Amino acid sequence: MTHLDVRDLACSYGSEKILKGVTLSAEKGEVVSLIGPSGSGKSTLLRALVGLTLPSAGEVRVAGKAVDYSSRKSVRELRSQLAIVFQQYNLFQNMTVMRNVTIAPITIKKRPKAEVEALAAELLARVGMEAKHDAYPEELSGGQQQRVAIARALALQPEILLLDEVTSALDPERVNEVLDTIRRLTDEGITMLLVSHEMSFVREVSTRVVMMDDGKVVETGTPSQIFDSPTHERTRDFVGMILKH
Amino acid sequence: MNYTFQFGEVMAELPYLLGGALVTLQIVFFTFFLGAVLGLMGALGKVYGPTPLRKAISAYVIFITNTPALVQIFVLYYALPDAGILLSSMAAVLIGLTLNSTAYLTEIIRAGVVSVRQAEMDAAIGLNMTRLQILRYVMLPHIAKTIFAPLSNFFIWLMLGSSIAALFGVEELTGRAINVSSVNLRTIETFSVVAVIYIGLTLIASMSLALLGRVAFRVKARVF
Amino acid sequence: MFERLLFEAPDFFTYYNVIFLLEAAARTLGMTLIGCTVGFIAGLLIAVLRQSVNPWTLPLRVIAIAYVETFRRIPFLVIIFIVLYAIQPLMENASLLTIATIAICLVSTAFLSEIVRAGLESVPKQQIEGARTLNFGAARTLWYVVLPQAWRVILPPAIAFAVMFIKDTSLASHIGVVELTFSGKMFVNRGFSPLLGFGAVLVLYFLLSYPLSRLGTYLEKRLDPSRRS
Ligand SMILES: Nc1ncnc2c1ncn2[C@@H]1O[C@H](COP(=O)(O)OP(=O)(O)O)[C@@H](O)[C@H]1O
Ligand SMILES: [Mg+2]
Numbered sequence: 227m228t229h230l231d232v233r234d235l236a237c238s239y240g241s242e243k244i245l246k247g248v249t250l251s252a253e254k255g256e257v258v259s260l261i262g263p264s265g266s267g268k269s270t271l272l273r274a275l276v277g278l279t280l281p282s283a284g285e286v287r288v289a290g291k292a293v294d295y296s297s298r299k300s301v302r303e304l305r306s307q308l309a310i311v312f313q314q315y316n317l318f319q320n321m322t323v324m325r326n327v328t329i330a331p332i333t334i335k336k337r338p339k340a341e342v343e344a345l346a347a348e349l350l351a352r353v354g355m356e357a358k359h360d361a362y363p364e365e366l367s368g369g370q371q372q373r374v375a376i377a378r379a380l381a382l383q384p385e386i387l388l389l390d391e392v393t394s395a396l397d398p399e400r401v402n403e404v405l406d407t408i409r410r411l412t413d414e415g416i417t418m419l420l421v422s423h424e425m426s427f428v429r430e431v432s433t434r435v436v437m438m439d440d441g442k443v444v445e446t447g448t449p450s451q452i453f454d455s456p457t458h459e460r461t462r463d464f465v466g467m468i469l470k471h
Numbered sequence: 472m473n474y475t476f477q478f479g480e481v482m483a484e485l486p487y488l489l490g491g492a493l494v495t496l497q498i499v500f501f502t503f504f505l506g507a508v509l510g511l512m513g514a515l516g517k518v519y520g521p522t523p524l525r526k527a528i529s530a531y532v533i534f535i536t537n538t539p540a541l542v543q544i545f546v547l548y549y550a551l552p553d554a555g556i557l558l559s560s561m562a563a564v565l566i567g568l569t570l571n572s573t574a575y576l577t578e579i580i581r582a583g584v585v586s587v588r589q590a591e592m593d594a595a596i597g598l599n600m601t602r603l604q605i606l607r608y609v610m611l612p613h614i615a616k617t618i619f620a621p622l623s624n625f626f627i628w629l630m631l632g633s634s635i636a637a638l639f640g641v642e643e644l645t646g647r648a649i650n651v652s653s654v655n656l657r658t659i660e661t662f663s664v665v666a667v668i669y670i671g672l673t674l675i676a677s678m679s680l681a682l683l684g685r686v687a688f689r690v691k692a693r694v695f
Numbered sequence: 696m697f698e699r700l701l702f703e704a705p706d707f708f709t710y711y712n713v714i715f716l717l718e719a720a721a722r723t724l725g726m727t728l729i730g731c732t733v734g735f736i737a738g739l740l741i742a743v744l745r746q747s748v749n750p751w752t753l754p755l756r757v758i759a760i761a762y763v764e765t766f767r768r769i770p771f772l773v774i775i776f777i778v779l780y781a782i783q784p785l786m787e788n789a790s791l792l793t794i795a796t797i798a799i800c801l802v803s804t805a806f807l808s809e810i811v812r813a814g815l816e817s818v819p820k821q822q823i824e825g826a827r828t829l830n831f832g833a834a835r836t837l838w839y840v841v842l843p844q845a846w847r848v849i850l851p852p853a854i855a856f857a858v859m860f861i862k863d864t865s866l867a868s869h870i871g872v873v874e875l876t877f878s879g880k881m882f883v884n885r886g887f888s889p890l891l892g893f894g895a896v897l898v899l900y901f902l903l904s905y906p907l908s909r910l911g912t913y914l915e916k917r918l919d920p921s922r923r924s
Contacts, residue, residue: 276828305830316825320843329839330829382829537904538897539862542876546897549889553699627768634770638869645772658780666769666777673768 227290229254229417230275230386235284237267237274244270246441247284252386252434255415259428261452262438263464268421269313271438272388275419276310277301288386306335309379310388313395315371317363317378323350324359327378335382342381349377353407369400373407386417393424425468429453437461480655481664491647492668498633498643502565503626506572513577518584528577535574541635543567548639560639568636572629579621583614616688623680627673634669644668699888707882707891719878720899726796726864726874731857734803735811741804742811743837759808766805772866774798779870795867795874799860806856814849815841847918854911861904875899 230252237245245267252258260268273279275286277295286293288307294300317326327346331337350356353373363371372392379387389408393401405427412418412431422428428435428449435452437445437460445458453469456462517528535543544567547558558566587610595609637646644665652661741759744752766774778798782789818841826836868876879896883889 278824278827302830305828310828312821312825314821316821318822318825318840320840330831333835333839334830378829533905534901537858537862537908538900539865539876541862541865541868542879542893542897542900545876545879545893546889549883550893553888553890631768631770634772635866637772638866645770648773648776652776659777662773662776662780666765666773669770669773670765670768 227254228252228287229256229289230419231285231287231290232271232275233285233287235271235274235286236282237270237279238282239279244441245274245281248438248441248443250436250443250446252417252419254417256433257412257418257420257431259432259435259449260419260421260438261423261425261428261435261464261468262444266438267441268438269390270441272310272390272419272421275388276305276308306382307384308386308388309382309384311372311375311379311390311392313391315363315368315375315395317371317375319363322360322362323355323366323374326363326374327381330378331381346377346381349380350374352410353377354403367400368396369403372396372400372404376404376407376411380411384416386419387411389418389420389422391421391423393422423468425453425465437464439464476660477657478660478664480657481651481660484651484655484661485664488644488647488651488665488668491642491644492672494641494643495630495633495645495672498565498568498636498641499626499630502568502572502633503629505569506576507580509569509573510576510580513573514580514584517577517581532574532577535571536578540567540571540632541638543570544635544639561636561641564633564636564639564641568629568633571632572625575625576622579618579625580614582621583618584610586617587613612688619680619684619688623677623684626680627676630673630676631669697890700891700894703887703891707887707895712882716875716878716895716899719873719875720903722792722872723861723864723874723900724903726792726799726867726872727857727861729796730799730803730860730864731807731853733800734807735853737800737804738807738809738811741808742815745808745812746815747833763805763808766802767809771798771802771863772869774802775866775870791867791870791872795864795870795872799864799867802863803856803860807853810852810856811845811849813852814845817848818844851911851915851918854907854914858904858908858911861907862900865900 228251232248232250234247234249235245236243236247248267248271250258260271262268270279274281277293280295286295288304293304318329321329324343324346327350328339328342331342331345332339347356347359350359353376355370355373355377358366358370358374363374366374372395376389376392392408393404396404401424405424408418408420409427409431420428420432430449432449435447435449436443437452437456437458439460445452445456445461447456451457452461453465456465513528513532516524517532520528544563547567548560548563551558551563591609591613592605595605600608633643634645636643637649640646642650648661648665652658655661741763744759745756747756775795775798778801779794782794782797786793822840822844823836826840831839864874865876867874868880871877873881875896879892882892882895
């Protein structure tokens with residue numbers, strides 16, 4: 227069954243239409259990458275999927291079950307299956323690394339503290355942050371904060387992970403440490419929806435690539451279809467421009 | 472517990488009460504502008520003056536801002552006659568409130584003065600401006616912009632604070648409310664009407680100040 | 696004037712007079728403390744309510760805004776008069792101290808709710824979104840994420856407000872609450888020179904207010920979010 231199924235999703239800020247009917251889907255374990263010029267609505271799509279921005283039309287199904295974004299219960303259930311990592315990490319500034327990772331499983335999911343802390347230690351080790359359990363976010367570099375944010379999302383043991391330009395706020399030398407972390411996750415069968423401008427990375431890890439422009443999906447295909455033989459001019463321009471850099 | 476509100480007698484005294492509002496406004500404008508002039512001098516003295524002057528100004532500000540205006544005016548009104556200085560109640564109130572606005576405005580303006588960038592001052596000196604010209608053309612516009620919001624808040628605070636004049640028998644808005652209510656014995660009604668007048672006065676003041684700030688200093692202030 | 700002061704001083708600073716003054720000072724401090732505590736809790740509730748976007752709370756939010764704007768625009772003295780005459784028929788044996796304290800709480804709630812609101816609004820929106828996507832409810836977001844970050848913005852102006860309030864409680868003397876200012880009036884009525892009576896009161900106010908205002912300026916520098924350690 228399709229794990230994440232988005233049909234004709236529309237979204238507006240005030241009177242301005244940002245998403246004009248987006249359709250895409252991801253099978254279980256797939257890594258679907260969203261590419262497209264900035265302002266095309268990629269972040270808005272991810273925010274709408276987790277219910278931070280209310281969709282005005284369309285349908286979202288997770289494992290076949292439709293999400294009702296106006297129902298608090300439905301949104302809570304959705305968020306227990308789906309985690310998001312933001313471009314700006316959004317770690318809680320008032321909590322240590324360990325607390326950032328453990329707070330939701332302990333206080334929201336009510337899981338035993340010892341068990342969650344063991345899991346968190348394992349996750350932090352996996353993202354290479356085992357030495358920083360007691361540090362506060364402001365004491366960490368951007369790349370380190372982003373890796374903690376990924377560990378925090380994983381601690382919820384989500385079935386679907388949304389990643390929004392998780393490397394674009396980082397210094398170039400920090401990018402690879404975060405990409406390595408994500409690369410390892412792709413082997414573990416988590417369904418991923420990934421927004422990124424790192425084209426070679428997208429090409430390497432994605433099972434499918436979705437090109438967006440102006441609030442719409444322009445083209446969907448395998449990485450080689452999109453990068454080697456795009457059918458739409460808009461995709462060709464965008465890919466060509468990005469790859470030249 | 473079966474109190475019925477009657478506003479008729481209060482409304483009959485509305486012109487008298489509004490006259491009191493005029494007196495309130497006079498007190499506020501007088502003490503605010505005198506306090507602003509003295510406060511500007513105090514702020515400049517505190518930033519640029521010699522050490523003894525700076526210490527004296529600090530001591531003054533600390534003393535005034537850490538004691539109640541009411542008790543300060545008690546001293547002016549009741550203790551000064553012992554030294555042969557007899558003040559009318561209005562004079563005691565005006566002096567007392569001016570002492571306070573000078574202290575608070577010294578602090579507010581000082582914060583504005585220290586925010587003037589040295590580079591701008593250097594440029595002004597380089598242009599061979601006199602001290603007065605520097606003050607007028609370089610410092611004041613910058614200071615005005617940074618202190619506008621706290622200054623507006625203080626103006627409202629002074630408007631409300633000026634009601635203590637009533638306790639010395641000055642017939643401003645609150646004073647006249649006391650007079651009216653002691654005749655008609657409709658205290659709640661009288662003071663409710665007066666409260667509405669104060670709300671109106673402060674709202675007009677807030678809006679005018681926000682407008683002034685936007686037009687003259689390009690400061691975005693919110694009324695609410 | 697000053698000879699008279701020296702001459703009267705021994706009679707003034709007797710054991711009982713000093714105790715009386717200290718008790719009055721304690722009442723001033725007590726009114727301020729209760730006012731600020733109640734005002735802080737109620738102000739927090741109002742500030743949190745005003746952040747809500749739930750359409751069901753709209754009427755409550757309108758009332759809250761009207762309350763805050765009203766009580767910040769009426770002189771404290773006028774509020775004391777209204778509370779005095781409104782409470783007496785309702786609670787026949789309410790003490791003057793109770794009445795003054797109620798008036799204080801009404802005003803401090805309005806002012807402190809604005810201070811708390813500014814603090815809550817200072818927490819970046821991303822922090823709240825982060826909590827929401829982790830399935831935090833409103834109460835948990837407030838408790839675990841917003842308040843721990845907002846308090847350093849709230850505390851300095853809240854203390855500055857308490858300093859203002861110590862002085863404003865002097866108006867309670869007008870309805871006969873035996874706090875510091877009233878005790879000064881009583882000494883003057885008993886024949887002591889006004890400079891001595893009110894001077895002693897001024898000194899006591901200063902002793903209550905100055906340490907607190909120093910604490911406020913210290914915390915303001917210490918907690919400044921732009922230079923946190
Ligand atoms: N909070 C907001 N209010 C109004 N417009 C917004 C807001 N956030 C984003 N937008 C607009 O929505 C459009 C899409 O933005 P976004 O989803 O961030 O694009 P992308 O992530 O693809 O760069 C842009 O035109 C942006 O200006
Ligand atoms: Mg984006």
